[in-house]
Amino acid sequence: xxxxxxxxxxxxxxxxxxxxxxxxxxxxxxxxxxxxxxxxxxxxxxxxxxxxxxxxxxxxxxxxxxxxxxxxxxxxxxxxxxxxxxxxxxxxxxxxxxxxxxxxxxxxxxxxxxxxxxxxxxxxxxxxxxxxxxxxxxxxxxxxxxxxxxx
Amino acid sequence: xxxxxxxxxxxxxxxxxxxxxxxxxxxxxxxxxxxxxxxxxxxxxxxxxxxxxxxxxxxxxxxxxxxxxxxxxxxxxxxxxxxxxxxxxxxxxxxxxxxxxxxxxxxxxxxxxxxxxxxxxxxx
Ligand SMILES: Nc1ncnc2c1ncn2[C@@H]1O[C@H](COP(=O)(O)OP(=O)(O)O)[C@@H](O)[C@H]1O
Ligand SMILES: [Mg+2]
Numbered sequence: 001x002x003x004x005x006x007x008x009x010x011x012x013x014x015x016x017x018x019x020x021x022x023x024x025x026x027x028x029x030x031x032x033x034x035x036x037x038x039x040x041x042x043x044x045x046x047x048x049x050x051x052x053x054x055x056x057x058x059x060x061x062x063x064x065x066x067x068x069x070x071x072x073x074x075x076x077x078x079x080x081x082x083x084x085x086x087x088x089x090x091x092x093x094x095x096x097x098x099x100x101x102x103x104x105x106x107x108x109x110x111x112x113x114x115x116x117x118x119x120x121x122x123x124x125x126x127x128x129x130x131x132x133x134x135x136x137x138x139x140x141x142x143x144x145x146x147x148x149x150x151x
Numbered sequence: 152x153x154x155x156x157x158x159x160x161x162x163x164x165x166x167x168x169x170x171x172x173x174x175x176x177x178x179x180x181x182x183x184x185x186x187x188x189x190x191x192x193x194x195x196x197x198x199x200x201x202x203x204x205x206x207x208x209x210x211x212x213x214x215x216x217x218x219x220x221x222x223x224x225x226x227x228x229x230x231x232x233x234x235x236x237x238x239x240x241x242x243x244x245x246x247x248x249x250x251x252x253x254x255x256x257x258x259x260x261x262x263x264x265x266x267x268x269x270x271x272x273x274x275x
Binding site: 029030033037047054059062107114121 | 179181182183212213214215216217219220221224242243244245247248251252253254
């Protein structure tokens with residue numbers, strides 16, 4: 001069930017990940033994006049995919065800072081699977097939650113006064129897989145994954 | 152070509168060439184810097200009454216939706232001040248990412264490279 005998944009991810013421990021960045025200040029957004037870029041480079045991602053990963057993390061970290069004030073960006077390498085290695089990106093916060101997940105995924109939807117409303121829908125397009133688990137009053141978790149491609 | 156006088160609020164160098172401005176952006180655009188950049192550019196446009204401003208983003212590795220929003224907003228404000236904003240040097244991976252996210256940067260004129268930007272800046 002989604003609520004169980006949400007609670008499980010919110011309770012996850014830092015040592016389960018390769019990189020954990022706490023988001024609490026505006027500067028942390030840039031830190032998270034730099035760390036994501038570094039991990040993607042270490043994993044041998046192409047320049048294009050490294051840029052996509054860094055951009056996606058920038059969007060997710062900013063959403064945490066703006067809408068939940070604080071939370072965590074957690075990154076990990078996944079080696080298993082026949083599709084080869086991939087990077088898992090998790091953004092988790094215990095903020096207000098999202099009442100209608102479908103609605104916020106609409107391109108252009110925003111509750112912020114100076115924004116494009118293109119963050120979450122953009123991340124979904126940039127990644128190979130994408131899911132949101134959210135409950136009002138409990139928080140929001142976004143789980144995304146990017147496979148390494150060689151070309 | 153002369154460099155505008157520097158002051159502590161400057162986040163980027165601004166070069167004045169005839170009646171336009173050339174701004175090489177060579178820093179990581181974190182959220183605070185993006186805000187300061189907008190402020191600085193609008194001040195320089197008002198002060199110099201430039202008719203065009205070229206933003207060279209060759210060194211910028213990530214342009215996300217907030218940076219895009221602020222650049223577009225800056226261009227809209229500049230346009231109301233009679234100044235055209237030209238973006239040049241978007242890196243291929245950045246272009247790919249923007250296109251995939253569906254960000255068009257419609258408020259800005261996009262140049263292939265600096266040479267093209269200079270031509271656009273001098274167009275009537
Ligand atoms: N972590 C979050 N917690 C609560 N609400 C969120 C969160 N992330 C996004 N949202 C909501 O989803 C909307 C769309 O987000 P997004 O696509 O990133 O666009 P933008 O940030 O430009 O509004 C936001 O305006 C906000 O209302
Ligand atoms: Mg956003």
